[in-house]
Amino acid sequence: MVKPKRLLRLLLRIIVLGSTLAAVIIMATSHEKGTFFALSYEAKYSDTPAFKFFVIANAIVTVYGFLVLFIPSESQLWGLVLALDLVFTMLLISSISAALAVAQVGKKGNSSAGWLPVCGQVTKYCNQVTGALVAGFIAIITYIILLLYSIYTFLNPLLGKNG
Amino acid sequence: MALQNEDKLEVRYSSLQPKPKKWVLLMLRLLAFFATAAATVVMGLNKETKTLVVATVGTTPIKATLTAKFQHTPAFVFFVIANGLASIHNLVMIMGDLFGQKLDYKGLRLAMIAILDMMTVALISGGASAAAFMAELGKNGNSHARWNSICDKYKTFCDHGGGALIASFAALILMLIISVMSIIKLLIKPKPDSTTVVP
Numbered sequence: 001m002v003k004p005k006r007l008l009r010l011l012l013r014i015i016v017l018g019s020t021l022a023a024v025i026i027m028a029t030s031h032e033k034g035t036f037f038a039l040s041y042e043a044k045y046s047d048t049p050a051f052k053f054f055v056i057a058n059a060i061v062t063v064y065g066f067l068v069l070f071i072p073s074e075s076q077l078w079g080l081v082l083a084l085d086l087v088f089t090m091l092l093i094s095s096i097s098a099a100l101a102v103a104q105v106g107k108k109g110n111s112s113a114g115w116l117p118v119c120g121q122v123t124k125y126c127n128q129v130t131g132a133l134v135a136g137f138i139a140i141i142t143y144i145i146l147l148l149y150s151i152y153t154f155l156n157p158l159l160g161k162n163g
Numbered sequence: 164m165a166l167q168n169e170d171k172l173e174v175r176y177s178s179l180q181p182k183p184k185k186w187v188l189l190m191l192r193l194l195a196f197f198a199t200a201a202a203t204v205v206m207g208l209n210k211e212t213k214t215l216v217v218a219t220v221g222t223t224p225i226k227a228t229l230t231a232k233f234q235h236t237p238a239f240v241f242f243v244i245a246n247g248l249a250s251i252h253n254l255v256m257i258m259g260d261l262f263g264q265k266l267d268y269k270g271l272r273l274a275m276i277a278i279l280d281m282m283t284v285a286l287i288s289g290g291a292s293a294a295a296f297m298a299e300l301g302k303n304g305n306s307h308a309r310w311n312s313i314c315d316k317y318k319t320f321c322d323h324g325g326g327a328l329i330a331s332f333a334a335l336i337l338m339l340i341i342s343v344m345s346i347i348k349l350l351i352k353p354k355p356d357s358t359t360v361v362p
Contacts, residue, residue, distance in 0.1 A: 047307040050296040086281065090288045090339075098296040105300070106308065113301070115310040120277035148278075155274070156208035156351070156356040 005153060006073060012146040017065040019139035020058045020092075023132045029054050030128035034121040043122040050102040051129070057095035058136060061088050082150050089143050096136040103129055184344075189260055191341050198251035198334035200289070203246040206294075206327035209233045211320040231317040238297040239324070245290030246331055252283045253332070273349045280342040287338055291331040298324055 031044040043050040064084065071077050107126065109117035119126040193224045218223045233239040256276065258264065266272065302311035302321060315320040 043307065048305065049299060053296070066240060086342075090284060093285050094288045094292035097241075097293040101241075101293035101297050102300060105297070105310075106239055110235065112229075112231065113310075113313050115308070118308045 008147065009153075010069075012029045012142055012149065013065060013069060016139055016146060017062060017069070017143065019135045020062045020065065023058045023139060024055055024062060026128055026135060027051060027058075027132035030125050030132065032125040035126075042087035043118070043125045045129070046104050047125055050098040053137065054095045054099040054132070058139070059091060059093050061139070064088060078154070080135045082147075082154060085143070085147050085150060089140070092136070092140050092143060096133065096140060099129075099133060099136070103133060107145070176315070179315075185260075188341065188344055188348075189257065189321070191337055191344070192253050192257050192260070193336050195337040195341060196250055196257060196329050198337060199246045199253060202327045202330040202334060203243055203250060205235055205323055205330065206239060207243050209239075209320060209323045209327070211317045213316060231313070231320040233324075236297055238293040242290040242294035242327070242331070245286045246334070249283050249334065251288050252279060256280075273345070277342070277345040277349045280338065280345045284335070284338045286340050287331065287335045291328065292333055294331070295328055298328060306329040 010065055027045050033040060033042045045055060068081055071081065103126075105115060105117075106129075107117055107119045109115050188298050210233070213226060213231075217227045218225045233243065256279075259276075263319050268275070292300075299320070300310065302312055302314045304310050
C-alpha cells in the first residue's frame with residue numbers, strides 16, 4: 001500500500017526536476033543575431049531582467065528538486081519539504097508570470113507605448129523562449145499536483161484519527 | 164470523583180482554545196483585504212492624459228492627445244483582476260469567520276480554507292510579479308529591443324502604478340502569513356467532541 005504512493009511521488013518529483021532543468025537550459029541557450037534596420041545586434045535572455053529571474057528561479061528549484069530526491073522516506077524532514085514546496089511553487093508562478101508578461105510585449109509589441117515587436121527579426125530566439133515558457137508551465141502544473149498530493153498524504157494520518 | 168476529574172479536564176481544555184489567535188487572523192485578513200482592494204482601485208483608476216505638440220503648421224500648433232491607461236498592458240489587466248479576486252476572497256473569508264461559524268461540509272471547512280488561501284497567494288504573486296516587471300520595463304526601457312521608457316512622459320501614471328504595486332506586495336506578505344496560519348490551524352485541529360479523555 002505504501003509503495004505505489006511513494007512511486008507516484010517520486011515520479012512527480014522527477015517530472016518536475018526534468019521540466020525545470022529543461023526550462024533553464026532552453027532559456028539560457030537562447031540567443032540569436034539579428035538585424036534591426038541595418039543595425040546588427042544579438043538577442044540574449046540576459047537582456048531582460050524578467051528572463052534572468054526566470055532562469056534563476058528555475059535553477060534554484062532544480063537544485064532543490066535534485067537534493068530532495070536523496071532524502072530517505074519516513075524522515076523528519078518531510079514537513080520542511082512540504083513548506084519549502086509551497087514557497088517554491090509561489091516562486092515558480094511568480095517567475096513564469098513575469099517572463100510571460102515581457103514575452104508577450106516582445107511578440108505583440110505595445111502600440112500605445114511605441115514599442116515595436118521584436119519577434120519578426122529574431123524568430124529562433126522567440127521560439128526558444130516560448131519553449132522554455134512551456135517547460136516552465138509543465139513544471140508548475142506538475143508541482144501543484146505534487147503539492148496537493150503531498151498535503152493529502154501528510155494530512156490523511158492526522159485526519160484519520162477523527163474518524 | 165471520576166466525574167469531577169472529567170469536568171476539570173474539560174474546563175482546562177476549553178481554556179486552551181486558541182481565542183487570541185482567532186482575532187489575530189481576522190485582523191490580518193482585514194489588513195490584507197484593504198491592501199488588495201487599494202491595489203485594485205489605484206491601478207484600476209490609473210489613467211493619464213497628455214497633450215503634446217506634434218508639429219507646427221504656420222502659427223497653429225497641432226496637438227495630439229495621448230492617454231496612458233492600464234488597459235493597454237495585459238500584465239496590468241491581470242494585476243487588477245488578480246487583486247480583485249483576492250479582495251473578494253478575503254471578504255468572503257472575513258464574513259465566514261464572523262457570521263458563519265456553524266457552516267461546515269463533512270468537516271472539510273478548515274481544509275478548504277487552507278487550499279483557497281494557497282490559491283489566492285499564488286494568484287497575487289503571479290499578478291504582482293508580472294506587473295512589477297512590466298513597470299520596470301516602463302521605467303527603464305530596454306535598449307536592446309529599442310523600447311523607450313515611458314515614465315518620463317507619464318510621471319503620474321508611473322507613480323500610481325508604483326503605489327498599487329507596493330500595496331499588492333504588502334498584501335502578498337500578509338496573505339502568505341495568513342496561509343501559513345490556516346495550514347497550522349489545520350494541522351493542530353482540536354477534537355472538541357472526543358469523550359474518550361480517559362487514557
